[in-house]
Amino acid sequence: xxxxxxxxxxxxxxxxxxxxxxxxVSFQVKRGEIHGLCGENGxxxxxxxxxxxxxxxxxxxxxxxxYEGKELKLEDRSIRQAIEEGIAIVYQELTLVPQxxxxxxxxxxxxxxxxxxINWNKLYSDTKxxxxxxxxxxxxxxxxxxxxxxxxxMVEIAKALSExxxxxxxxxxxxxxxxAEIEKLMEILDSLKAHxxxxxYITHKLEEFARITDxxxxxxxxxxxxxxxxxxxxxEELVRYMVGREMKERFPKGARQPGEVIFEVKNLHAVDxxxxxxxxxxxxxxxxxxxxxxxxxxxxxxxxxxxVTTIFGEYGKITEGSIKLEGQEIITxxxxxxxxxxxxxxxxxRKGLGLVLIQSILNNISLPNLPQFSxxxxxxxxxxxxxxxxxxxxxxxxxxxLENPVESLSGGNQQKVVIAKWLMxxxxxxxxxxxxxxxxxxxxxxxxxxxxxxxxxxxxxIMISSELEEVLGMxxxxxxxxxxxxxxxxxAAEATQEKIMAYATGIA
Numbered sequence: 001x002x003x004x005x006x007x008x009x010x011x012x013x014x015x016x017x018x019x020x021x022x023x024x025v026s027f028q029v030k031r032g033e034i035h036g037l038c039g040e041n042g043x044x045x046x047x048x049x050x051x052x053x054x055x056x057x058x059x060x061x062x063x064x065x066x067y068e069g070k071e072l073k074l075e076d077r078s079i080r081q082a083i084e085e086g087i088a089i090v091y092q093e094l095t096l097v098p099q100x101x102x103x104x105x106x107x108x109x110x111x112x113x114x115x116x117x118i119n120w121n122k123l124y125s126d127t128k129x130x131x132x133x134x135x136x137x138x139x140x141x142x143x144x145x146x147x148x149x150x151x152x153x154m155v156e157i158a159k160a161l162s163e164x165x166x167x168x169x170x171x172x173x174x175x176x177x178x179x180a181e182i183e184k185l186m187e188i189l190d191s192l193k194a195h196x197x198x199x200x201y202i203t204h205k206l207e208e209f210a211r212i213t214d215x216x217x218x219x220x221x222x223x224x225x226x227x228x229x230x231x232x233x234x235x236e237e238l239v240r241y242m243v244g245r246e247m248k249e250r251f252p253k254g255a256r257q258p259g260e261v262i263f264e265v266k267n268l269h270a271v272d273x274x275x276x277x278x279x280x281x282x283x284x285x286x287x288x289x290x291x292x293x294x295x296x297x298x299x300x301x302x303x304x305x306x307x308v309t310t311i312f313g314e315y316g317k318i319t320e321g322s323i324k325l326e327g328q329e330i331i332t333x334x335x336x337x338x339x340x341x342x343x344x345x346x347x348x349x350r351k352g353l354g355l356v357l358i359q360s361i362l363n364n365i366s367l368p369n370l371p372q373f374s375x376x377x378x379x380x381x382x383x384x385x386x387x388x389x390x391x392x393x394x395x396x397x398x399x400x401x402l403e404n405p406v407e408s409l410s411g412g413n414q415q416k417v418v419i420a421k422w423l424m425x426x427x428x429x430x431x432x433x434x435x436x437x438x439x440x441x442x443x444x445x446x447x448x449x450x451x452x453x454x455x456x457x458x459x460x461x462i463m464i465s466s467e468l469e470e471v472l473g474m475x476x477x478x479x480x481x482x483x484x485x486x487x488x489x490x491x492a493a494e495a496t497q498e499k500i501m502a503y504a505t506g507i508a
Contacts (some may be wrong), residue, residue: 270318280310415439
């Protein structure tokens with residue numbers, strides 16, 4: 001890294017009807033550095049990145065972006081122009097075509113041709129050159145659908161680098177990666193830096209800034225609050241700048257008193273419903289008390305999500321074992337059956353499985369609960385609106401109107417909408433699969449407080465989390481999974497990250 005400025009963002013203001021998303025934002029990015037960008041959901045990070053990537057063209061905002069010494073003037077629908085200038089973005093939601101190979105994805109729309117015919121040999125040799133240059137361990141002819149999420153992320157990066165990107169923007173690149181994949185990504189970023197590529201790194205996992213970035217700019221309420229040298233700052237200082245106040249504890253203390261066992265899973269075995277010879281659960285035992293938060297930990301692929309979606313009636317085909325609720329054995333063959341019994345699931349993928357993005361906030365909250373407001377021929381719209389307004393108020397969903405599309409909300413508020421719709425069903429058992437994934441530190445704290453309140457009211461919560469600190473900070477007990485089985489349960493007082501990892505890797 002040197003002191004040459006590659007990006008100089010000067011007094012950028014971006015307005016939308018009724019809201020100013022960016023207010024006089026200024027900061028600089030040095031050539032060859034990894035520059036972190038952090039802030040709560042709604043702070044303006046995505047808006048700023050869309051200006052740099054050409055989604056919002058020159059003239060749609062005030063101020064200027066100086067790129068390599070010249071003002072960046074991207075025209076309308078100018079994503080291609082931004083790429084040609086050397087600015088590429090890898091979004092949190094991967095944009096690959098699963099049915100195509102790695103090479104086909106990387107060169108999609110820019111395939112090398114001879115006399116109008118695709119030169120497949122060149123396409124795959126060029127793909128291999130890019131992958132080798134940046135030490136990306138992926139086969140050029142592998143089908144993307146056969147890759148894990150970590151390798152898909154590598155393909156997205158290779159796709160951006162195939163355009164000779166000088167500035168690579170990474171938006172929440174580790175949100176779906178396990179620890180080994182995160183380490184590999186960090187190695188790749190070090191390699192990019194060594195090749196002179198400048199990176200802008202956005203994440204809600206604040207500890208990652210210390211691991212990989214040279215400096216961090218903090219946005220709050222659309223303003224650039226400060227730029228810090230990473231080695232001279234701490235997570236606590238970043239949080240203070242992000243939320244504008246001191247946060248003395250990341251995990252609020254609850255006053256819950258777990259009662260009798262309300263939910264039991266005994267020796268549960270299940271297979272993939274589309275592949276009966278593939279076991280997904282191989283002997284799971286757990287019990288859950290009334291008003292308890294039971295954390296489920298484990299490495300990616302350990303069967304955590306397969307377990308809760310099977311309990312919810314939406315995935316695995318049970319071949320052995322039993323599930324009991326309030327002492328009665330139950331069988332759930334669908335989400336509707338699970339709901340009727342008093343079981344709700346906040347899914348891991350809120351955009352793909354939890355929300356209908358183009359629909360209104362109101363419709364999303366009421367969708368699974370319409371039987372509450374309907375008779376044989378009509379829906380009581382007043383009752384529906386009243387119930388949804390109450391949920392929005394209880395969860396402090398920040399929206400000017402419940403008729404707004406849910407895609408217009410920040411990630412934290414979208415997650416609150418998912419939680420609201422399942423709370424409206426008044427569950428006895430609430431399953432939350434990575435409930436704070438992709439959510440900022442302030443919204444996380446609000447979700448944690450809500451979980452404590454629900455547990456204090458007698459709701460029993462099963463929480464899956466990929467973040468061990470979250471598991472330890474929020475759980476009364478921790479059940480650890482390994483290779484489709486429950487490998488041990490620890491009380492909060494005795495649980496440590498080392499013990500959890502020992503169970504998760506099969507050592508214990």
